[in-house]
Amino acid sequence: MNNLLDILSPDELTVLKLRGLFEEKGYRRYRxxxxxxxxxxxxxxxxxxxxxxISFSDLDGRxxxxxxxxxxxxxxxxxxGEGLKKLYxxxxxxxxxxxxxxxxxxSQMGLECLGGIGRREISEVLRLAYESIKxxxxxxxxxxxxxxxxxxxxxxxxxxxxxxxxxxxxxASKNPHGLRLAAxxxxxxxxxxxxxxxxxxxxxxxxxxxxxxxSLVKNSEMxxxxxxxxxxxxxxxxxxxLVDFSIRGDEDYYSGLMFAGYLEGKSRLVLFGGQYxxxxxxxxxxxxxxxxxxxxDELCGR
Amino acid sequence: xxxxxxxxxxxxxxxxxxxSGAGYAAGDLSEIGRKLVLENEEAGxxxxxxxxxxxxxxxxxxxxNVGIVGKDILEEDRxxxxxxxxxxxxxxxxxxxGPKDFVDDGCKTLRVASKFTNIASRxxxxxxxxxxxxxxxxxxxxxxxxxxxxxIVDIVETGSTLRENNLAVLEEIMPVSARLIANKxxxxxxxxxxxxxxxxxxxxxxxK
Numbered sequence: 001m002n003n004l005l006d007i008l009s010p011d012e013l014t015v016l017k018l019r020g021l022f023e024e025k026g027y028r029r030y031r032x033x034x035x036x037x038x039x040x041x042x043x044x045x046x047x048x049x050x051x052x053x054i055s056f057s058d059l060d061g062r063x064x065x066x067x068x069x070x071x072x073x074x075x076x077x078x079x080x081g082e083g084l085k086k087l088y089x090x091x092x093x094x095x096x097x098x099x100x101x102x103x104x105x106x107s108q109m110g111l112e113c114l115g116g117i118g119r120r121e122i123s124e125v126l127r128l129a130y131e132s133i134k135x136x137x138x139x140x141x142x143x144x145x146x147x148x149x150x151x152x153x154x155x156x157x158x159x160x161x162x163x164x165x166x167x168x169x170x171x172a173s174k175n176p177h178g179l180r181l182a183a184x185x186x187x188x189x190x191x192x193x194x195x196x197x198x199x200x201x202x203x204x205x206x207x208x209x210x211x212x213x214x215s216l217v218k219n220s221e222m223x224x225x226x227x228x229x230x231x232x233x234x235x236x237x238x239x240x241x242l243v244d245f246s247i248r249g250d251e252d253y254y255s256g257l258m259f260a261g262y263l264e265g266k267s268r269l270v271l272f273g274g275q276y277x278x279x280x281x282x283x284x285x286x287x288x289x290x291x292x293x294x295x296x297d298e299l300c301g302r
Numbered sequence: 303x304x305x306x307x308x309x310x311x312x313x314x315x316x317x318x319x320x321x322s323g324a325g326y327a328a329g330d331l332s333e334i335g336r337k338l339v340l341e342n343e344e345a346g347x348x349x350x351x352x353x354x355x356x357x358x359x360x361x362x363x364x365x366x367n368v369g370i371v372g373k374d375i376l377e378e379d380r381x382x383x384x385x386x387x388x389x390x391x392x393x394x395x396x397x398x399x400g401p402k403d404f405v406d407d408g409c410k411t412l413r414v415a416s417k418f419t420n421i422a423s424r425x426x427x428x429x430x431x432x433x434x435x436x437x438x439x440x441x442x443x444x445x446x447x448x449x450x451x452x453x454i455v456d457i458v459e460t461g462s463t464l465r466e467n468n469l470a471v472l473e474e475i476m477p478v479s480a481r482l483i484a485n486k487x488x489x490x491x492x493x494x495x496x497x498x499x500x501x502x503x504x505x506x507x508x509x510k
């Protein structure tokens with residue numbers, strides 16, 4: 001056989017290329033157990049996209065669950081100690097399928113950088129996310145956001161804590177009419193509501209949107225968010241990188257940059273990630289962390 | 303070409319009119335029985351009519367880039383789509399209705415008939431009230447008359463059907479109107495086209 005690579009299916013080849021990309025940057029493969037204690041996921045439910053798990057009783061009576069996510073396990077089991085931990089994984093996770101009627105085995109690949117992360121690591125992980133979808137050779141977009149931008153604005157506008165969920169929900173669905181209603185229920189003035197709508201609905205080519213986002217900055221938290229986004233996308237192709245504040249993660253876990261990858265012709269996003277220092281804190285781990293997951297079933301079109 | 307899913311029926315006709323007024327005219331709606339799809343190459347759109355409850359499914363799965371659907375269906379199915387504009391068409395209310403003199407004494411599990419079982423379940427869960435939800439697909443008003451349920455959760459436009467049957471609106475759950483929705487991936491690649499459609503529709507709505 002002349003070339004062993006010829007026997008790989010396109011999907012296997014994609015995984016191999018991704019591994020090459022990650023290994024070249026010093027990331028090592030992490031292998032996780034197939035299940036964790038049920039209560040571990042219960043405690044971290046708001047990080048998971050869904051609260052439904054496949055559970056079973058282990059022989060010693062403990063209630064266990066087939067893992068719906070790998071990041072939580074990596075933070076629990078591998079984070080901590082000196083220096084940086086650069087890891088990637090190729091695992092199956094178990095979640096309800098998109099119609100929510102049955103559980104599905106979802107093949108996922110992901111990368112995590114944990115510990116003393118700084119500007120360099122954040123840029124590196126974002127670039128790897130960019131390169132990961134680029135290697136599919138289909139038209140793609142990488143959209144970025146930052147938890148601190150809208151959170152900073154909501155703090156500046158003194159939006160009561162219990163009103164924020166409704167506001168975030170409208171931002172996530174780019175729903176301006178719902179946002180206006182939620183803003184008025186939160187007691188915002190007309191000018192406050194208009195500012196929130198303008199900032200929250202920003203989306204489009206990164207450089208243009210960042211300029212506009214900078215013009216709406218009201219405090220240091222928002223300013224830091226804009227600066228970090230600008231730094232993170234340095235050197236990436238501006239036509240393919242977007243800024244979109246509808247991308248968000250739970251503030252209990254995510255703390256900084258967020259991003260999502262899209263391939264033309266697919267119906268769902270193929271990549272999702274972000275900086276999750278707050279999860280590290282929540283689990284009593286030193287330092288920060290950033291990473292992303294690639295949904296192989298979507299990416300490879302299976 | 304932007305694929306636009308419209309709901310069959312009265313709302314679809316109204317939206318077709320609104321689109322024509324916004325510069326997105328695409329043939330005569332009466333042709334659609336024969337043609338299934340109406341195109342306007344110049345405006346870059348392709349319209350097709352589907353069952354109202356299927357519009358969001360077409361959009362979520364990317365078969366349509368955008369669609370127009372009632373807030374009732376969005377709230378019932380909660381599809382993963384962007385909700386870009388309130389068209390203010392097809393206005394009605396999602397309500398709890400029942401016999402005019404109905405009083406809930408809280409002693410027994412309420413029987414509630416509805417096509418919108420998720421909305422009904424969530425509403426009563428938010429009140430902490432135990433209910434049996436009975437899923438029906440039509441003629442919901444019949445359920446309390448025949449003793450199938452105590453109450454119904456349904457959309458109410460004028461309330462005349464309720465009145466004719468000695469029923470009344472007891473509580474209002476939420477207002478309902480037609481919304482422009484978009485597939486999340488399509489939006490990232492075609493935000494200019496979709497944004498233009500949204501803005502022109504918004505102008506047409508404001509001009510009404």
